[in-house]
Amino acid sequence: MVVSFDLFGTLVATDRPDQPAEAVADSLAERGVSVPDDWEAAYRSAHREYDRGREAPLDEHVRLALASRGVEVTAATAREAVLVAFDGPVSRREGAREALAAAADNGPVAICSNCSVPGLVERTLERTDLDRGPDAVVTSVDSGWRKPHPRIFETTADALEASLSELVHVGDDARTDGGAERAGARSVLLADTPLSAVARGLREGRL
Template identity: 80%
Template sequence: MVVSFDLFGTLVAADRPDEPWAAVADSLTERGVPVPDDWEAAYRRSHREYDRGQEAPLDEHVRLALASRDITVTAVTAREAVLAAFDGSVARRDGARAALTAAAERGPVAVCSNCSVPGLVERTLARTELGRGADVVVTSVGCGWRKPHPDIFEATAAALDAPLSTLVHVGDDARTDGGAGRAGARSVLIDDVPLPAVATRLREGRL
């Protein structure tokens, strides 16, 4: 058995801006990028077609939204602006570190997270000091597919060098994290097994 954990809502609680377009606008302005008067409309509109289940990187979306208003921004600036806009306060959830430690006693451990902001998962793990508990980090923006798409779970199992059938994925969302079960792995939801109990069940072989 190998184990993967969802991040946001499972291992950590994180603040997210209520108006993301406004947070991104402030971040762009701080970097000297002009923001159009109708930025909210540009931000809310889709500027590229994606396959069902495919991740839409937010930094790419921001560049395309600006380009639709004849404003050019570099990829680096867009990435930095988006990361800063979403890098809010974050805290470890009760039982997170113990669960990672117990999973590591059984084998390789992954964090498997839906996140459209490049670098945000890695920064969050570093800020909460949980990064050392995971052998690999698989993100939707990194692999290109969002949970519950089977490809992100297959990528996670491959990163752990294990068959998908041996993967147990722990998460908080029945629709997204529950996709592990439909993909051929097994999902454990913290509504059914609270995170503080995950470590105990792992050590007892009951997860």
């Protein structure tokens, strides 16, 4: 058995911007970008079509939204602005360390996270004292697929050099994390098994 964990809402709690368009606009302005007057409308509009299950990278969306208003920025500027806008306070959830340690006793451990902001998962892991890091990090923005699509769980199993049938995925969202079950892995949802009980369940072989 190998184990993957969702990150946000499962292992860590974070403060997200109440007004994401405004947070991104402020971050862009700090980098000398002339933000259009109708930025809110541009940010909320679709500027590219994605196949079902595909991730839409937020930095790409921001570049396209600005370009739709005649403002050009580099990929690096958009990426940095988006990362800073969403890199808010983060705290470790109770039971996270114990769950990771118990999972590591069974084999390699991965983070499998839906996140459209490049680098945010890695930055969050650096800033959170989880005692040990994962053996692999799989994000939707890097893999190109969002949970519950089977492809992101397949990528996670591959990263752990395991089959889907060997993978147990722990998460807090029945719609997204529950997709592991439909992909051929097993899912453990915090609504049924609180994080504080995950470590005990792993050590006793009940998960």
